[in-house]
Amino acid sequence: MKGLYLTALLMAGALAASSALADALPATGNADAAATRALEQRRALQAAITDLESEYGAYSPVLPERLLSLGLALQAEGRHAEAAAVFKRGTHLARVSTGLYSTDQLPLLESEIISLQALGDYRAVDERQRYLDRVQSKAELTPEQRVRGLLQQGDWQRQAFLLSLDEEPGLRLLQMWEYYRLALSEVLEHQGEASRDLLRPLYGMLQAQYLIAGYRWAEAADDFGNGFSGSSTRPLANSYLRDNFSKGQAVLKAIYDLERLHSDTDPSAPARARTLMGDWLLFHGDREGAMAEYAEVFAELADDTAAQALRAELFGEPVPLPALEGIDVHGPLAVEGDGDILLGLAVAADGKVSNLERLDDSGEANGLANRLMRALRKTPFRPRFDLASGTPVATDNLVMAYDSKR
The missing domain is CATH 1.25.40.10 (Tetratricopeptide repeat domain)
Incomplete structure (x- = not known):
């Protein structure tokens, strides 16, 4: 057949x-x-x-x-x-x-x-x-079919983690990284290091590293049954956590180099990738390094109307991290701001959250609202920049809307 x-x-x-x-x-x-x-x-x-x-x-x-x-x-x-x-x-x-x-x-x-x-x-x-x-x-399979299959498997591992299908979901993240890594190797072998097709697995690997960094891994005393316990998963997790920052940086450098090489396809892509490099630093607590990275991107986006519009998009308002498509860890954000959970907060010039409070008068979805507030208190934000001076500034009275039914 x-x-x-x-x-x-x-x-x-x-x-x-x-x-x-x-x-x-x-x-x-x-x-x-x-x-x-x-x-x-x-x-x-x-x-x-x-x-x-x-x-x-x-x-x-x-x-x-x-x-x-x-x-x-x-x-x-x-x-x-x-x-x-x-x-x-x-x-x-x-x-x-x-x-x-x-x-x-x-x-x-x-x-x-x-x-x-x-x-x-x-x-x-x-x-x-x-x-x-x-x-x-x-x-x-052809090389193209193998890459497609590996990427699809990596995508599923990400989704399975976000759905918490397992008692120890963190193992999905290690599988996710491995599938994307194998896809990257396949593209490298058959298309070379300049191929734009490398970007898809690289972005997947970056997603994995963000999720690995933000996950609370099992402790030695935790017992999940089914043959899994903290004592068996923690050493493996430690090896990934130990290299998390450097692996993320290496992936981002590769993304940036490729986006620059193929900037004729999307002229805004290098600036976006450079901004992601700043996000990675801020996510890991290096605020000074992140602000320096953001400042360089901001300065580069001054040439014309299109560049200035991109600057406003990237730095015109606070952005919760990670700001990466495919890993919505900030809860069910409402479409067009119309949600049943409204949270008010302030974001300082260094990206820290303060004055977090619930603004809606609904008595429903209290459990979700409390979880969202706990997560937001620990979430770093890419701060808003004053578009005239190019300096990060505080933002008060920021409102985030969530839809508990999504």
Whole structure:
């Protein structure tokens, strides 16, 4: 059997074409027309699968391809429980038809994980991620496929940590670092040290180091069961913590060098990376070094209107650290400031928080509000800079809004 990836792409293209056609129809009846087409498409796929089973049996080598198409159709309708079951069956049949570690399983597994994520069944996601990892590690993949798989596994370890799926979530961070490190090595080997594709694993490694630094690791007396205890995890954690600052700095230096090399793609990227270098210093308590780094970036952003706009974006208001996409450790921030938990605070010129208080009069979500306040008291902020003088200044009456239902 072959062509599962192509089928998935063709299926996605067909769905996109259906969407585009729906957009072109008159406003009245759009939803009904789209639903009718989706239903007809799904029924045709189900009929084709039934015919194949009747003619060739339940283990027809063509079935996984059809099951992938059916699963994608169900997924597009939001019927994720049914889609996940279809993808799982397709994976089993692909394994039987083409081997234990065949690449034909990959699009089915990846699609099943998407539906399980949509259902919020993270335990099942974790189980399928583990199986996906086994297939990816033994299948004959191209370098691009290996990198993609390693990055996806690193992303999942980050999410599993943030979801606290384990009694000792910190082990996920060590796995997260390792997956991104392996992806970096793969890109280096096949594309060289100047490849822009190095940035994706490097940013993942930086995320891991931030999370490692901020996590409260188990003490020797802690016992988590399942074979894990503080005495077994603490030495491993210590080795990562010991090198945390220097590893983060090395990663940031590599990011900055690459962003400068490819600045024609995004002219603002080097300044952003340099600002992240200051953030790393401030996060680790080196306020003097951080302020010097920020001052240099601020001075560089004076040439034109675009540079000055970037300067205002980076330094126009206090920013809680880490300011890194993918690791939202500051709680469920409300969209457009409309939240049920409102916290007021002041941020000093050196980034320290003071005068923290709850401003909303809601009696709900007290537990979350208290946790957020405890976290904010320990959070360093990149301070606001006076845009005229270029000096860090204190900010009073800052309000942060959270949505406890997110």
